[in-house]
Amino acid sequence: MKKRKSELTFWQKVVRYKTLLLMCVPAVVFFFMFNYMPLPGIWVAFVKYNYRDGIFGSKFVGLQNFEFLATSGKLLDLTKNTILYNIAFILLGNFLAVFVAILLNEMQSKMFKKVSQTIMFLPYFISQVLVGILVFNLLNYDTGFVNGILTSLGLEKWQPYSDPNVWPVLLVIIYLWQQTGYNSVVYFASIMGIDGEMMEAAKVDGANGFQRIRYIILPSLKPTIVILLLFALGGIVKGNFGLFYNIVGTNPILYDTTDIIETYVYRATMTDFNFMTASAVGLYQSVIGFVIVMVVNYIVKKIEPDYSLF
Amino acid sequence: MKKKLLAVLLAASMIAGLTACGGGKSDSSAGESEPAQEESSEAEAPAEGETEAEAPAETEGGADTASSDDPWADVDTSEHVKIVYMTTGDAPSGDKLARYEEMMEQLNAILTEKVNAELETYFISWTDYLSNYNLTLARMDGTVDLVGTASDWLDAWPNSKNGAFLELSEDMLKKYAPKTWESVPAENWEFCKYNGEIYLMPEDNYAQWTNHGFTYRLDWAKEAGLENGVHSWEDMTTYFRYVKEAYPDIIPWDSDGTQYATMVGGWISSHSNYVAIDGINSGAMWGGTKDDLYTVYSPYVTDTDSLVEFAKMMKEWDEIGVWKTDVLNNTASTNRDDYRVGKVAAEQHHTQTWTDLVSHTAANKIYETDEDAESGFFYFGEESQNVVALSITHGAMAVSAGSANPERALMVYDLIRNDPECYKLFCYGIEGISYQINADGLKEDPEGFNSETDNINGITNYWWGRNDDLEIRSADRDWDKIDAMYADYDKIKIEYPYGQFVAEVDDIDAKINNINEIHTNYMKQIAFGKYSGTAEEIVAEYQQKLKDAGIDDVTAELQAQFDALYK
Numbered sequence: 065m066k067k068r069k070s071e072l073t074f075w076q077k078v079v080r081y082k083t084l085l086l087m088c089v090p091a092v093v094f095f096f097m098f099n100y101m102p103l104p105g106i107w108v109a110f111v112k113y114n115y116r117d118g119i120f121g122s123k124f125v126g127l128q129n130f131e132f133l134a135t136s137g138k139l140l141d142l143t144k145n146t147i148l149y150n151i152a153f154i155l156l157g158n159f160l161a162v163f164v165a166i167l168l169n170e171m172q173s174k175m176f177k178k179v180s181q182t183i184m185f186l187p188y189f190i191s192q193v194l195v196g197i198l199v200f201n202l203l204n205y206d207t208g209f210v211n212g213i214l215t216s217l218g219l220e221k222w223q224p225y226s227d228p229n230v231w232p233v234l235l236v237i238i239y240l241w242q243q244t245g246y247n248s249v250v251y252f253a254s255i256m257g258i259d260g261e262m263m264e265a266a267k268v269d270g271a272n273g274f275q276r277i278r279y280i281i282l283p284s285l286k287p288t289i290v291i292l293l294l295f296a297l298g299g300i301v302k303g304n305f306g307l308f309y310n311i312v313g314t315n316p317i318l319y320d321t322t323d324i325i326e327t328y329v330y331r332a333t334m335t336d337f338n339f340m341t342a343s344a345v346g347l348y349q350s351v352i353g354f355v356i357v358m359v360v361n362y363i364v365k366k367i368e369p370d371y372s373l374f
Numbered sequence: 375m376k377k378k379l380l381a382v383l384l385a386a387s388m389i390a391g392l393t394a395c396g397g398g399k400s401d402s403s404a405g406e407s408e409p410a411q412e413e414s415s416e417a418e419a420p421a422e423g424e425t426e427a428e429a430p431a432e433t434e435g436g437a438d439t440a441s442s443d444d445p446w447a448d449v450d451t452s453e454h455v456k457i458v459y460m461t462t463g464d465a466p467s468g469d470k471l472a473r474y475e476e477m478m479e480q481l482n483a484i485l486t487e488k489v490n491a492e493l494e495t496y497f498i499s500w501t502d503y504l505s506n507y508n509l510t511l512a513r514m515d516g517t518v519d520l521v522g523t524a525s526d527w528l529d530a531w532p533n534s535k536n537g538a539f540l541e542l543s544e545d546m547l548k549k550y551a552p553k554t555w556e557s558v559p560a561e562n563w564e565f566c567k568y569n570g571e572i573y574l575m576p577e578d579n580y581a582q583w584t585n586h587g588f589t590y591r592l593d594w595a596k597e598a599g600l601e602n603g604v605h606s607w608e609d610m611t612t613y614f615r616y617v618k619e620a621y622p623d624i625i626p627w628d629s630d631g632t633q634y635a636t637m638v639g640g641w642i643s644s645h646s647n648y649v650a651i652d653g654i655n656s657g658a659m660w661g662g663t664k665d666d667l668y669t670v671y672s673p674y675v676t677d678t679d680s681l682v683e684f685a686k687m688m689k690e691w692d693e694i695g696v697w698k699t700d701v702l703n704n705t706a707s708t709n710r711d712d713y714r715v716g717k718v719a720a721e722q723h724h725t726q727t728w729t730d731l732v733s734h735t736a737a738n739k740i741y742e743t744d745e746d747a748e749s750g751f752f753y754f755g756e757e758s759q760n761v762v763a764l765s766i767t768h769g770a771m772a773v774s775a776g777s778a779n780p781e782r783a784l785m786v787y788d789l790i791r792n793d794p795e796c797y798k799l800f801c802y803g804i805e806g807i808s809y810q811i812n813a814d815g816l817k818e819d820p821e822g823f824n825s826e827t828d829n830i831n832g833i834t835n836y837w838w839g840r841n842d843d844l845e846i847r848s849a850d851r852d853w854d855k856i857d858a859m860y861a862d863y864d865k866i867k868i869e870y871p872y873g874q875f876v877a878e879v880d881d882i883d884a885k886i887n888n889i890n891e892i893h894t895n896y897m898k899q900i901a902f903g904k905y906s907g908t909a910e911e912i913v914a915e916y917q918q919k920l921k922d923a924g925i926d927d928v929t930a931e932l933q934a935q936f937d938a939l940y941k
Contacts, residue, residue, distance in 0.1 A: 112880060113536070114535075114536055114537045115511070115512055115514050115536045115537045115538050115775070116514070116536075116537030116538075116775060117537065128884070131884040132883070132884035132885075132887045132888060135884055135885070135888060135923075135924075136887075136888045136891070136923075137922070197706075200700075200703055204698075204699075204700045204703065205698075205699035205700050206698050206699050206700065223699070225699075225700045225702065225703050226699075226700075226904065313631070313702070313703045313705065314631060314702070314894075314898075315631065315702040315703050315898075316702070316894065316895035316896070316898045316899055317702065317899060317904055319895060328891070331891060331894065332887045332888070332890060332891045338883070338887075341887070
């Protein structure tokens with residue numbers, strides 16, 4: 065059997081597996097068109113772009129487009145903010161998502177399960193712009209809801225829009241409120257996929273709820289968690305522009321703790337429509353993301369080869 | 375077998391879907407699909423009716439006999455084309471759209487008759503207008519033909535450099551836009567050149583003042599003890615303080631967070647002879663002085679004491695409560711409309727806006743509800759008598775380099791700019807519906823006029839070639855006050871001196887970007903009094919950052935370019 069297989073030529077293989085190949089075609093075409101064909105466009109990060117000459121006809125300027133980011137003196141701070149926020153989002157987000165998924169799984173009433181899942185899912189569909197307006201109307205000093213309550217209770221007003229230190233917490237809370245419902249679906253689905261017989265057996269053996277979670281559900285979720293973490297790590301240098309821009313806006317008092325690469329680049333290049341610089345930054349982020357994924361994947365492979373991406 | 379069939383079908387439908395999407399996209403980015411589009415529109419044109427094809431032939435013949443002044447008698451206009459005009463402004467909808475279309479129908483009838491072309495408008499809505507504007511130009515696929523532009527607020531020069539605009543040769547202008555060519559003096563064409571080529575057709579025959587200042591309630595200022603109105607920043611403080619005390623329900627000035635640059639710019643021109651160079655960065659941070667125009671400096675680095683004073687006064691304004699506490703996050707301010715109905719006490723914008731606010735128009739309800747209401751204007755630069763006239767390229771028309779019919783675009787522009795009939799239609803709308811002329815020859819609202827829907831001027835936003843020879847003054851403007859103000863300006867103004875200077879910023883771009891960012895971040899805090907620590911400290915910190923970012927290098931580079939041009 066083995067021998068015969070290796071004797072097959074490429075074309076014979078094509079003929080033999082044509083159905084499978086055919087089924088792959090849409091995905092291959094999709095990725096080729098949207099992820100590979102635009103790749104040469106990266107070149108725009110290295111030229112002085114001129115509309116008439118096009119990307120490849122424009123003058124090559126080397127690393128000049130990266131200069132502004134490097135000379136701003138902020139690259140480290142920005143990268144640090146971006147990464148730290150993303151770590152918080154990824155770790156807390158996944159932790160909470162797993163937690164919620166387990167809770168949902170343990171619920172007995174089907175009705176209650178559905179309703180709570182829907183309610184948690186809803187914020188995901190609210191546009192970031194609206195979230196920004198909601199937050200501003202909750203928290204602003206003059207007419208905000210929170211300050212209205214504080215005043216009526218005779219307490220001193222709270223001024224979050226002048227205090228950079230509260231924003232890391234606020235932003236993480238807002239992120240979790242928006243994303244947890246959505247993220248938990250994946251985990252909930254993989255819990256549903258756990259073999260029912262295992263659970264039955266555990267029950268018969270007298271394992272209580274917590275023990276079942278600890279010894280069956282969590283270990284079964286481990287591959288999912290690892291893979292989702294790996295995926296998330298690839299984007300760890302890419303900030304969540306929508307969230308930060310809509311909620312923090314362009315208030316420089318808060319930049320120390322809330323400025324990420326995206327928002328900085330947006331502000332600095334918005335006025336002169338410089339997409340060479342924007343592409344340069346995008347490339348910088350992609351390269352770092354690539355390195356991180358490779359390193360982490362390598363580490364995972366060393367520890368537990370089955371869980372690695374490739 | 376069935377499965378196989380299904381797989382093939384699925385795959386096929388998926389690919390079909392993908393190519394359909396891809397096709398749509400490449401339409402806008404790749405130039406290749408464009409000829410196909412044009413061909414189809416060409417094919418449509420004759421199908422629309424033989425009559426149209428005949429029409430131009432008739433008029434051409436008619437023009438020959440009736441008058442020989444058809445400047446385009448020898449231009450081949452046999453093919454009917456569509457010229458797209460791009461402007462900033464929100465696209466009309468509903469009744470507004472209907473009014474606009476009525477007007478366009480009449481206008482296009484004339485344009486078809488005269489040059490066998492029709493006009494269409496491509497609106498760049500105000501949200502993020504600069505990005506969308508530039509992005510549309512970057513497409514270069516013939517989406518737009520005529521482009522409304524401006525050297526100081528719409529990136530006219532960067533776009534010329536990037537190749538977005540067509541070089542307009544003298545021959546072209548003479549042949550296709552003859553009236554425009556004649557009406558613009560030679561020295562003004564010089565201001566429209568970059569590297570020796572003309573790119574812009576300037577709005578150089580239209581009196582307007584866009585120097586900024588505060589519109590305020592003159593009646594309240596008098597109550598506050600300022601008998602002659604506000605004439606200095608200190609008076610402004612007195613005024614705000616009074617308003618806050620006397621009218622606690624009113625927010626003196628419901629500013630949003632974007633006003634910082636104009637504020638500090640206004641402060642500097644009020645306290646020095648600084649003349650800023652347009653179009654280098656949004657803060658206009660480099661320039662000369664009235665006495666020494668061609669020595670470049672940045673007052674943001676040199677005028678430390680003045681900036682400290684500014685920081686202190688703005689802190690005072692913040693403490694008075696001139697604006698909302700969270701002004702820096704305030705993006706939803708409707709201050710100007712609030713001024714019209716008396717909910718705020720000041721509006722910071724330019725003279726042109728004041729000419730509207732000071733007049734007893736239907737929209738300005740304050741004059742109806744309060745008989746004593748009056749609006750004054752405190753213009754920046756009043757204290758130092760430092761006012762610079764508007765650059766003639768504050769509004770200009772360019773032709774997109776991607777245009778398939780640049781000749782016809784020029785012809786259409788020539789008509790809109792110089793032909794009284796076209797001009798009035800495009801600027802004011804249809805007479806009797808959108809405006810009427812009263813006995814004094816002034817423009818007024820006709821019976822049943824609805825300013826929300828019938829104001830064509832507010833839809834077409836034709837700010838790229840207005841013409842005082844054809845302008846009709848509005849009856850509802852308070853011309854006595856406006857003319858008095860213009861006369862004051864004329865006494866002290868200097869012409870914008872740097873019209874010919876187009877900065878080459880390739881080498882200093884990175885520095886300017888970083889300076890922009892520093893300026894924005896610090897000035898927002900300074901101009902709204904939101905900084906911590908003392909005024910001296912924040913200004914020192916700001917100036918140190920500017921120096922670290924290389925502001926002196928930029929100044930030196932600009933000086934070198936100045937020397938090359940002016941010496």
